Amino acid sequence: MPVFDYAPAPENREIARVKQYYQPFIGGGFVDGGGEPLKTLNPATGEVLAEVSTVASSDVDSAVTAARKAFERVWSPMPGAERAKYIYRIARLIQERARELAVLESLDNGKPIKESRDADIPTAAAHFFYHAGWADKLDYAGFSTSTAGPPQPLGVAGQVIPWNFPLLMLAWKIAPALATGNTVVLKPAETTPLTALVFAEICQQAELPPGVVNIVPGAGDVGEMLVTHPGIDKVAFTGSTEVGKLIQRQLAGTRTRLTLELGGKAANVVFDDAPLDQAIEGIVNGIFFNQGHVCCAGSRLLVQESVADEVLAKLRARVETLRLGDPLDKNTDIGAINSAEQLAKIRELVASGEDEGAQRWTSSCPVPEKGYFFAPTVFSGVESSMRIAREEIFGPVLSVQTFRTPDEAVTKANTTPYGLSAGVWTEKGSRILWLSNALRAGVVWANTFNRFDPSAPFGGYKESGFGREGGRSGLAAYLKGADDGEV
């Protein structure tokens, strides 16, 4: 029994106003879809949270048709300043309903309330605010050419998002599309559709013209219908590299534009002159934020030999203080794994790490009996050839390797088919600059990790995908001609 035993401080689940039944949002109204309804679970208990009507191919047709009509008649002819008003209104409504959205997100996804409350929802609102500001300034964003004039929207965007940051990924997709004058049909993830459907309510509240945003819940088959639909001008996908490759194959030879934000196996590189206490925080934040369900998670720790023992000892002591449990408890640091399927995948990879000879250390924190949980785990003695060093685990599992020279760090960090993000920890500025050029990753954080801002472009190298989201570069993915050259 600890001396200072924090009493449970649960957020009230009534705030989420969970309904028993949710419907797809097509053409400005909620309608029943023709697909088999799905049940979404609360991963912290394994209990059914709500039933969601899913769409059939005919519903995808009507969503695309509604989006096309809205694009041609209302949204693209509308002056940017008018579009901005709607997007600002959406941003403010997200803020107004932030608490409801945060609790709902934690119920549906399993992430701790402190993260949905302090990271997911505020950042989602920030993306709408940021992009609303661009809507009337596109002519001056540097995309205009002397021949084609100001940049033009692409048309209807088909967007497919993952379950790790449901509302935030929706914001990353929808905000730039709307700001640039496109309309969207978005498919939320099968296991986390609820906040997207509350977002649809917000679109109604904001009196967004019907058809500008359509939400079509369903599983992978609906995603496939959507991305291969002939009425779609642009596909934006965030998810696994496996599915990303499939989409790219299917779209090859068509005129459909494509951006992909896929998996990662980020290296977090700690040098011996690093601010060690903060590096420990950064390592913890890098891999245990959102249960490690983060495509840019710092899942490979590369630590310089001379401080390796010290870093590992401090890291284990720190990880031991992480509180695992009820996602709605305000003191929970690590919530539930999103699904039984994902938990099985994590267990399988962890077992492979043990089989291949890495040393496993797992926090002794109590693990709830109900629901899908996995205690934070650190593997040391990891070799680059092991599966836990190569494959994306997407869970609270860190693989630790050591290096001796900066060159060795770069080689090890780049030994991966992925290239989404990386971290550098050193007090030496010149080394940060050198390393951020040498690391083949879309984002390199220096002395911090997992920091997101709508103004900072995010995206990958190699098998982590292509295209950027956020910032001025993120707009290019939704404008004609803009993504052809360097922007």
Added chain:
Amino acid sequence: MSVALADRLDDATRDESSLRRFLDGLPGVDQVGLEQRAAGLATRSIKQDAKRWAIDTAISMVDLTTLEGADTRGAVRSLCAKAVRPDPQRPDTPSVAAVCVYPDLAATAVEALTGTDVAVASVATAFPSGRSNRAVKLADTALAVESGAAEVDMVIDRGAFLEGRYGDVYDEIVAVKQACGAAHLKVILETGELATYDNVRKASWLALLAGGDVIKTSTGKVSPAATLPVTHVMLQAVRDYYEATGEPRGVKAAGGIRTTKDAIRYLVAVNEVAGEQWLTPSLFRFGASSLLNDLLLQRRAKQDGHYSGANYLPE
């Protein structure tokens, strides 16, 4: 902590240049990361039994302080009475840890507190600025100790520290510690004047190496006084010192902590940065005056289910 640090510690105090090498070789502190972590921990939500426990623990950690030119013997005597029985109508309220006064009033406090569990702490060494010579500072310390103070709160020579004369600062702490005899020595770093977290870390280690039993943030006379990030750095220092040497040393956060909410945030930091063994008055203290009454009001509110007026509390 690695063996490497324990080895380096043995070497650190050999001479001035090895001391400098040790202090300059400490890992840096990243300001953004530190402040982010401190702010993150401050969002812990402490309720019900945990809150009741935290309030009583915080009360037992208070160094009830009066350090004014206008202090009188009568005021010190009434402060001592309050220290022993903070809430006379609720006899189950714990006593505070100590009463902290200027050295000329230490004897008065000792007289008032004899036979109780409350210790007398006296500031010394030309508090708060520390601007005097070594002889005067040692005489000041002697006055405190001879008056019966069980704890001495000294200030470091910030001028010397910022000029990089670490050896001078070290020698002075060693000399004061010697003058303290059996009395506990708290070393005030005055972090508000040290400007960077790196300096706070260096000064913390300097004071620990020189034999300070407790490292203390501030005099309360300089703004900013105690802050959560500064306290984090100092808690990390005592934790690392303990890991390397096996000797537990304390931390005292002083100045600017006025509410129960603030105090609980500090306790959470102590619990999660240094570890739960530091959650005891011998290893963590609050230097405060107005904090106590807020703790008492919150304590009453927890018992009664509603707030009572401040008029029911002494002073």
